[in-house]
Amino acid sequence: MKNDLFDLSGEVAVVIGGTGVLGGGMADALAAYGAQVVVLGRNSERGAARVRDIEAAGGRAIFQSADAMDRDSLAEARDQICNALGPVSILVSAAGGNRPDATIPPGGDFCKLSKEAWNGVFDLNLVGGSLLPAQVFGETMLQQKKGSIINIASMAGMIPLSRVVAYSAAKAAVINLTMFLAREWATRGVRVNAISPGFFPAEQNRALLYKEDGSYSERGGQIIGHTPMARFGQAHELSGAVVWLAAHRASSFVTGQNIVVDGGFSSTTI
Numbered sequence: 621m622k623n624d625l626f627d628l629s630g631e632v633a634v635v636i637g638g639t640g641v642l643g644g645g646m647a648d649a650l651a652a653y654g655a656q657v658v659v660l661g662r663n664s665e666r667g668a669a670r671v672r673d674i675e676a677a678g679g680r681a682i683f684q685s686a687d688a689m690d691r692d693s694l695a696e697a698r699d700q701i702c703n704a705l706g707p708v709s710i711l712v713s714a715a716g717g718n719r720p721d722a723t724i725p726p727g728g729d730f731c732k733l734s735k736e737a738w739n740g741v742f743d744l745n746l747v748g749g750s751l752l753p754a755q756v757f758g759e760t761m762l763q764q765k766k767g768s769i770i771n772i773a774s775m776a777g778m779i780p781l782s783r784v785v786a787y788s789a790a791k792a793a794v795i796n797l798t799m800f801l802a803r804e805w806a807t808r809g810v811r812v813n814a815i816s817p818g819f820f821p822a823e824q825n826r827a828l829l830y831k832e833d834g835s836y837s838e839r840g841g842q843i844i845g846h847t848p849m850a851r852f853g854q855a856h857e858l859s860g861a862v863v864w865l866a867a868h869r870a871s872s873f874v875t876g877q878n879i880v881v882d883g884g885f886s887s888t889t890i
């Protein structure tokens with residue numbers, strides 16, 4: 621018997637934030653397993669570069685421009701994708717990140733955190749990073765009675781990390797929304813799960829983890845010290861989780877789960 625549990629050929633997979641480090645790595649993985657991948661984001665240069673990389677590796681991909689914070693922009697993108705490639709059956713929502721003004725400085729005062737910064741982080745991670753994509757692409761998945769939605773939450777959504785309170789709370793909300801949607805759509809053919817990465821150097825957190833000379837920042841060093849595997853993760857180490865959750869045959873009875881990929885960070889206390 622052919623072992624095709626993880627075969628994604630025939631699937632159309634949209635990776636929102638596929639222009640970034642983790643989203644890009646997951647786009648590579650989905651394409652490697654046969655999906656036709658849509659790298660969706662705002663930066664066409666980075667999107668085109670990712671598409672070239674996927675094609676060079678023998679996969680199929682296109683770039684689609686859209687803003688995850690704008691429902692109309694997402695709906696327009698969805699319609700263009702469905703017309704060009706057919707219905708979307710896999711959605712990875714990987715737009716997100718923290719912002720400097722929402723990070724409490726060392727010795728800083730939680731009471732001084734601005735509402736604008738708080739709202740900005742919630743808008744990016746919860747609204748653009750999960751809610752709107754699930755609404756827009758979920759609608760067509762429900763019509764097809766087939767879909768796998770994978771929200772990129774964070775280990776910070778399970779353990780509130782020091783200083784990045786808004787980001788941690790927003791990611792906790794992403795995990796909660798994932799569980800809500802899983803139950804809501806469980807009998808309608810659409811599975812909804814989350815992946816919670818630990819610490820992976822990317823654009824949005826590089827300055828937090830490294831000094832300018834490339835050595836670990838104080839916080840980067842603390843994180844490594846608390847990670848049983850004693851290192852940061854690399855984007856390709858999310859491949860197994862995303863392909864498994866995307867593959868309808870491999871994870872057909874899995875919904876509402878949060879898969880943690882963090883080198884053991886969340887399993888230990890000091």
Ligand SMILES: NC(=O)c1ccc[n+]([C@@H]2O[C@H](COP(=O)([O-])OP(=O)(O)OC[C@H]3O[C@@H](n4cnc5c(N)ncnc54)[C@H](O)[C@@H]3O)[C@@H](O)[C@H]2O)c1
Nearest residue numbers: 637639640641642687688715716717774819820822823824
């Ligand atoms: N890197 C980590 O250590 C880590 C850990 C846990 C969770 N995450 C999460 O993983 C996801 C990917 O982050 P990353 O670390 O690869 O960062 P990244 O900055 O490399 O990628 C994020 C991408 O999202 C895009 N994006 C942002 N706003 C957008 C919008 N409105 N519309 C469309 N695209 C938009 C950015 O342009 C960027 O390409 C985020 O949700 C992040 O919170 C990252």
